[in-house]
Amino acid sequence: LAKTTQPISMDSYEGQEVNITCSHNNIATNDYITWYQQFPSQGPRFIIQGYKTKVTNEVASLFIPADRKSSTLSLPRVSLSDTAVYYCLVGDRTGGFKTIFGAGTRLFVKA
Amino acid sequence: DTGVSQDPRHKITKRGQNVTFRCDPISEHNRLYWYRQTLGQGPEFLTYFQNEAQLEKSRLLSDRFSAERPKGSFSTLEIQRTEQGDSAMYLCASSLNAPAGARSNSPLHFGNGTRLTVT
Numbered sequence: 001l002a003k004t005t006q007p008i009s010m011d012s013y014e015g016q017e018v019n020i021t022c023s024h025n026n027i028a029t030n031d032y033i034t035w036y037q038q039f040p041s042q043g044p045r046f047i048i049q050g051y052k053t054k055v056t057n058e059v060a061s062l063f064i065p066a067d068r069k070s071s072t073l074s075l076p077r078v079s080l081s082d083t084a085v086y087y088c089l090v091g092d093r094t095g096g097f098k099t100i101f102g103a104g105t106r107l108f109v110k111a
Numbered sequence: 112d113t114g115v116s117q118d119p120r121h122k123i124t125k126r127g128q129n130v131t132f133r134c135d136p137i138s139e140h141n142r143l144y145w146y147r148q149t150l151g152q153g154p155e156f157l158t159y160f161q162n163e164a165q166l167e168k169s170r171l172l173s174d175r176f177s178a179e180r181p182k183g184s185f186s187t188l189e190i191q192r193t194e195q196g197d198s199a200m201y202l203c204a205s206s207l208n209a210p211a212g213a214r215s216n217s218p219l220h221f222g223n224g225t226r227l228t229v230t
């Protein structure tokens with residue numbers, strides 16, 4: 001199972017763009033990259049998933065370089081409500097459900 | 112889509128007692144997963160079902176833990192003879208296992224968990 005490395009925490013201000021990078025050097029050919037968001041006392045919530053290049057939805061963008069050894073989650077114009085823990089997972093089509101989530105990246109958005 | 116529902120949200124029990132949690136997945140999802148999460152850590156995989164079959168169990172799942180998914184719908188997770196180390200958030204998730212070769216991906220949909228406190 002591919003291991004991922006993310007920053008432990010990040011700070012930002014409202015209205016800024018936030019980029020969280022995840023390293024996954026041992027990603028396999030069939031692996032997808034999936035990001036989840038988790039608020040306190042709630043389960044993780046799916047944000048975005050991609051395989052290569054760029055994926056964009058109404059919430060975020062996911063940039064994946066050609067070698068797929070890293071990926072960057074981009075949150076445009078964050079608000080206070082984006083303060084949460086963000087997990088990067090690498091695995092099969094279901095998002096690597098057996099993958100160790102790790103501690104994720106704690107994003108603090110300040111006013 | 113009513114989402115994944117877990118019951119109860121909170122459970123306080125004394126050491127040595129048995130507890131049972133319930134998870135109702137999204138109705139059309141054929142896969143169901145159980146995770147455990149402790150403070151400051153990400154969720155840890157415990158076990159998963161495809162329909163009613165329990166296909167895999169983590170080494171984290173001791174003999175005191177048992178999970179069922181009768182009829183492939185809701186699932187229960189029982190912990191017997193609880194220990195203080197069992198205190199954690201127990202999360203359930205579900206997904207749709209798309210046919211092989213399908214382009215669509217099916218990420219996990221989590222419930223809001225059951226927080227267990229063993230005193």
